[in-house]
Amino acid sequence: xxxxxxxxxxxxxxxxxxxxxxxxxxxxxxxxxxxxxxxxxxxxxxxxxxxxxxxxxxxxxxxxxxxxxxxxxxxxxxxxxxxxxxxxxxxxxxxxxxxxxxxxxxxxxxxxxxxxxxxxxxxxxxxxxxxxxxxxxxxxxxxxxxxxxxxxxxxxxxxxxxxxxxxxxxxxxxxxxxxxxxxxxxxxxxxxxxxxxxxxxxxxxxxxxxxxxxxxxxxxxxxxxxxxxxxxxxxxxxxxxxxxxxxxxxxxxxxxxxxxxxxxxxxxxxxxxxxxxxxxxxxxxxxxxxxxxxxxxxxxxxxxxxxxxxxxxxxxxxxxxxxxxxxxxxxxxxxxxxxxxxxxxxxxxxxxxxxxxxxxxxxxxxxxxxxxxxxxxxxxxxxxxxxxxxxxxxxxxxxxxxxxxxxxxxxxxxxxxxxxxxxxxxxxxxxxxxxxxxxxxxxxxxxxxxxxxxxxxxxxxxxxxxxxxxxxxxxxxxxxx
Numbered sequence: 001x002x003x004x005x006x007x008x009x010x011x012x013x014x015x016x017x018x019x020x021x022x023x024x025x026x027x028x029x030x031x032x033x034x035x036x037x038x039x040x041x042x043x044x045x046x047x048x049x050x051x052x053x054x055x056x057x058x059x060x061x062x063x064x065x066x067x068x069x070x071x072x073x074x075x076x077x078x079x080x081x082x083x084x085x086x087x088x089x090x091x092x093x094x095x096x097x098x099x100x101x102x103x104x105x106x107x108x109x110x111x112x113x114x115x116x117x118x119x120x121x122x123x124x125x126x127x128x129x130x131x132x133x134x135x136x137x138x139x140x141x142x143x144x145x146x147x148x149x150x151x152x153x154x155x156x157x158x159x160x161x162x163x164x165x166x167x168x169x170x171x172x173x174x175x176x177x178x179x180x181x182x183x184x185x186x187x188x189x190x191x192x193x194x195x196x197x198x199x200x201x202x203x204x205x206x207x208x209x210x211x212x213x214x215x216x217x218x219x220x221x222x223x224x225x226x227x228x229x230x231x232x233x234x235x236x237x238x239x240x241x242x243x244x245x246x247x248x249x250x251x252x253x254x255x256x257x258x259x260x261x262x263x264x265x266x267x268x269x270x271x272x273x274x275x276x277x278x279x280x281x282x283x284x285x286x287x288x289x290x291x292x293x294x295x296x297x298x299x300x301x302x303x304x305x306x307x308x309x310x311x312x313x314x315x316x317x318x319x320x321x322x323x324x325x326x327x328x329x330x331x332x333x334x335x336x337x338x339x340x341x342x343x344x345x346x347x348x349x350x351x352x353x354x355x356x357x358x359x360x361x362x363x364x365x366x367x368x369x370x371x372x373x374x375x376x377x378x379x380x381x382x383x384x385x386x387x388x389x390x391x392x393x394x395x396x397x398x399x400x401x402x403x404x405x406x407x408x409x410x411x412x413x414x415x416x417x418x419x420x421x422x423x424x425x426x427x428x429x430x431x432x433x434x435x436x437x438x439x440x441x442x443x444x445x446x447x448x449x450x451x452x453x454x455x456x457x458x459x460x461x462x463x464x465x466x467x468x469x470x471x472x473x474x475x476x477x478x479x480x481x
Contacts, residue, residue: 065102
């Protein structure tokens with residue numbers, strides 16, 4: 001099959017984390033299971049009702065735009081987007097058309113800028129429920145009227161992998177800003193992709209994919225559509241401009257409807273809402289509230305802590321874990337040499353991202369029942385670095401700290417876990433193991449490294465992991481030379 005070049009743009013909808021809905025005081029609760037309880041005459045579109053703008057939602061979108069390097073115009077407005085669908089109670093959606101809250105911008109993905117066309121604000125629709133083995137659908141209007149931010153990228157994305165990375169990085173930014181949890185399983189973040197393929201001479205026909213409700217679906221759905229369109233063009237046929245849905249179970253896109261154009265929605269200014277005007281001082285206040293963002297934090301962690309990429313991504317992906325790591329590092333003794341500080345930082349990172357994560361079992365260091373203080377964790381890695389406890393004993397100590405919140409020094413003392421560093425005691429153990437394992441000794445002398453590790457393991461077993469591994473190794477080599 002002939003090779004074609006894909007061109008991809010994304011439209012991403014995000015439900016904002018506000019207490020109330022966009023134009024009424026109804027509770028905005030994505031966890032509500034009982035249908036049609038968070039509704040009122042305003043969000044149900046009853047005659048005679050008037051919408052009131054949610055100021056926090058406006059600030060959330062502007063904050064996002066500023067974080068994404070967008071321009072915030074002085075003036076903006078809301079528009080009516082007219083279409084009829086069972087989950088749209090008013091028969092129209094209050095959205096934004098030609099004067100969005102945020103214009104332009106970009107997001108850096110692996111060193112490449114993906115340009116953003118606009119970020120605007122609208123209200124969400126209700127949710128259709130299709131009971132299995134029935135010929136009807138039900139409508140839950142709890143979601144109707146929830147503040148919904150829409151971000152549209154330029155067609156700058158060149159692969160499904162890059163599209164997935166963009167969506168993942170955007171979710172991180174939104175969570176750092178605190179404007180949305182962007183939980184795709186709850187429908188708080190929904191991705192639509194516009195895809196075309198061409199032979200490079202001119203852009204191909206654009207097809208939109210809906211129902212991309214996970215990062216896996218974003219990557220798999222786009223890859224499928226690139227392949228589908230490429231096969232059509234290779235067969236000498238034309239790609240039809242349409243909207244297709246992603247069937248995750250079958251791993252295919254399916255035709256839904258002909259793609260609408262802007263004029264099909266008959267946009268006009270929303271008559272029940274005033275136009276918006278923003279003062280420079282207002283924008284400045286919102287900008288001042290933007291925290292350190294993922295990319296800046298990523299670069300700082302690399303420069304400041306000299307960590308590997310995998311550890312950095314884990315700390316960036318979890319604000320709480322990254323914050324805990326930094327608190328631990330801040331407790332290290334600044335009087336220590338640079339080399340010791342670097343070693344302690346790496347020890348802290350390794351134990352937090354592996355052993356501690358294993359103990360948490362999906363929980364968080366921010367949970368109320370998490371007991372290990374940063375001070376105690378810093379002391380814990382210090383004891384490892386000093387050779388007071390071996391890496392094997394460290395696991396026992398950390399588990400006890402996790403269960404009780406105890407001080408590591410007290411735990412070591414109470415349970416008799418201090419590492420054996422006395423040469424005489426370890427040498428006695430080494431001599432005993434040599435006498436008991438003549439075959440392993442012979443194998444070691446014949447150049448078999450596994451035999452040496454076996455002998456060290458036997459000393460560790462005999463001393464219950466308390467023997468200093470370094471001293472044990474030195475003594476074996478000395479006595480067997």
